[in-house]
Amino acid sequence: MHADEHPDAWRWRARTRELLGPLLAQRSRGADAVPAGASGAEPGAVLAVLGGILREDLRSPEDVPGLPVSAMDGFAVRAADVDPAGGASLPVALDLPASPGPAATAGQLPPGAAARIMTGAPIPHGADAVIEVERTDADPHGAAPARILIGPVPGLRAGRHVRGAGEEIARDSLLAPAGTRVGPGLLALAAMLGVTDLPVHAPDPAARGAVDARAPRVTVLVTGDEVLPGGDLPFGQATGAVRDSNGIMLAAAVAERGCAARILRSGDDPAAFLRIVRDAAQDADLVLTTGGIGHGAFDVVKAALGPAGEGTSHFAHLALRPGGPQGRGTLPGPDGRAVPVVHLPGTPVGALVGFHLVVRPLLGEEDLTAAVLLGGPGSPRPPLGRPRGARDAARSRLHALPARLEQRAGEAPRARLLPGRRLAPFATADALVIVELAAGEALPYGESVRCLDLRPAHG
Numbered sequence: 001m002h003a004d005e006h007p008d009a010w011r012w013r014a015r016t017r018e019l020l021g022p023l024l025a026q027r028s029r030g031a032d033a034v035p036a037g038a039s040g041a042e043p044g045a046v047l048a049v050l051g052g053i054l055r056e057d058l059r060s061p062e063d064v065p066g067l068p069v070s071a072m073d074g075f076a077v078r079a080a081d082v083d084p085a086g087g088a089s090l091p092v093a094l095d096l097p098a099s100p101g102p103a104a105t106a107g108q109l110p111p112g113a114a115a116r117i118m119t120g121a122p123i124p125h126g127a128d129a130v131i132e133v134e135r136t137d138a139d140p141h142g143a144a145p146a147r148i149l150i151g152p153v154p155g156l157r158a159g160r161h162v163r164g165a166g167e168e169i170a171r172d173s174l175l176a177p178a179g180t181r182v183g184p185g186l187l188a189l190a191a192m193l194g195v196t197d198l199p200v201h202a203p204d205p206a207a208r209g210a211v212d213a214r215a216p217r218v219t220v221l222v223t224g225d226e227v228l229p230g231g232d233l234p235f236g237q238a239t240g241a242v243r244d245s246n247g248i249m250l251a252a253a254v255a256e257r258g259c260a261a262r263i264l265r266s267g268d269d270p271a272a273f274l275r276i277v278r279d280a281a282q283d284a285d286l287v288l289t290t291g292g293i294g295h296g297a298f299d300v301v302k303a304a305l306g307p308a309g310e311g312t313s314h315f316a317h318l319a320l321r322p323g324g325p326q327g328r329g330t331l332p333g334p335d336g337r338a339v340p341v342v343h344l345p346g347t348p349v350g351a352l353v354g355f356h357l358v359v360r361p362l363l364g365e366e367d368l369t370a371a372v373l374l375g376g377p378g379s380p381r382p383p384l385g386r387p388r389g390a391r392d393a394a395r396s397r398l399h400a401l402p403a404r405l406e407q408r409a410g411e412a413p414r415a416r417l418l419p420g421r422r423l424a425p426f427a428t429a430d431a432l433v434i435v436e437l438a439a440g441e442a443l444p445y446g447e448s449v450r451c452l453d454l455r456p457a458h459g
């Protein structure tokens with residue numbers, strides 16, 4: 001919504017449960033019950049490996065991202081063209097959507113100019129930094145302007161908000177050793193890398209558990225013109241297409257909790273999205289959307305359901321990293337019922353954090369535990385992100401950090417943070433440590449911290 005609205009993530013979580021929980025409880029119980037993961041066309045086959053044990057090490061066949069991409073909606077520039085203290089006025093020479101096809105090839109940024117760019121789009125040649133749209137006078141949701149005024153950008157340097165090739169995952173790096181249990185994070189990584197045949201020892205069918213006919217039926221609606229199902233990237237990475245990882249990840253997270261899941265897709269056209277999401281509400285107890293809720297010009301979910309559209313969903317940027325952009329609302333369901341919808345961000349790690357923090361309580365899981373944060377010399381220093389400006393620096397925020405739990409008899413559980421960036425550590429994580437830190441504050445090693453157990457209750 002507004003760039004400076006940063007609600008507390010715990011309050012957002014509690015309020016979402018308060019508002020949407022009762023609607024989920026009222027659903028028509030038992031109607032059209034379907035087995036976990038078996039409804040809809042695709043999740044069934046892939047979900048068959050959920051809960052299995054990896055037979056071989058999983059190494060990344062490619063760099064992620066494949067080429068430098070923007071981490072923000074805004075304007076790609078040459079850092080040298082912007083005065084960190086005084087800003088700049090630059091003509092806008094290019095408009096780069098994050099969608100596949102010839103229009104998305106990165107292009108060349110003329111000297112002294114800016115290119116409008118969306119989160120995930122390849123950085124044009126010549127540019128070396130991205131200025132978030134909030135720091136400019138541009139309308140985030142309007143047409144690309146002819147010229148932009150950039151305000152002061154303290155700390156501006158080359159590389160700002162650019163995710164370099166291989167920065168998230170380097171080619172050949174080990175993502176998960178043989179023996180790892182296959183969970184939603186690992187499935188998402190495999191999908192992201194185009195690995196369609198994970199070598200696993202089949203999961204124990206008894207451990208999978210039958211779906212409770214009274215469990216909620218959840219529909220996952222994946223959005224984004226650039227997001228393509230399956231392993232093939234027909235447009236090639238250089239055009240900004242990405243493989244869908246959120247669909248299978250969220251369907252797996254839902255299925256692990258004994259609920260039926262199906263996956264639907266939509267592009268970036270708000271009218272088409274509205275048809276699909278309304279249709280989804282006709283036979284779902286809960287709808288989850290991913291993507292299209294940021295600050296971009298093509299944010300389809302926000303455009304269709306936010307204040308400029310139906311006005312039935314509320315969007316906010318929580319003081320939470322990752323997983324800041326979130327939304328919630330209701331959709332018209334059958335018999336005049338209101339069907340709850342939760343809007344998760346598009347970045348896979350943000351969507352996964354949002355699922356565990358906001359969606360799980362709706363599915364009836366009371367899951368917060370405490371663990372002692374392990375650390376000391378040699379502990380990984382997770383990239384916590386630099387504050388953006390003075391107001392940002394003054395604010396503390398929650399950081400959600402992937403970890404592994406260790407439990408010794410008679411002792412409190414201990415959490416060891418995992419190295420690696422973005423989604424990669426979720427291949428082996430079994431816990432999410434959630435700490436509140438002010439900018440520059442050190443991690444509270446040795447202290448008790450709040451923690452979400454990521455393992456399914458019966459797995």
Ligand SMILES: Nc1nc2c(c(=O)[nH]1)N[C@H]1C(S)=C(S)[C@@H](COP(=O)(O)OP(=O)(O)OC[C@H]3O[C@@H](n4cnc5c(N)ncnc54)[C@H](O)[C@@H]3O)O[C@H]1N2
Pocket residue numbers: 071072073074098119120121132133134222223224226227242243244245246247290291292293294295296299317322323324325344345346347348350
């Ligand atoms: N100017 C600003 N830009 C952004 C901000 C911000 O504060 N100011 N926040 C960033 C954060 S944090 C996130 S998270 C994203 C959220 O934006 P959206 O929810 O609109 O997500 P998209 O733009 O649709 O996608 C983001 C990213 O993720 C990739 N993606 C999307 N869907 C999938 C999928 N199903 N499988 C795999 N990958 C997916 C997409 O290609 C983009 O790369 O906004 C930031 N920008």
Ligand code: MOO
Pocket residue numbers: 320321322323324325345347349350351
């Ligand atoms: O990428 Mo965003 O960090 O909130 O999920």
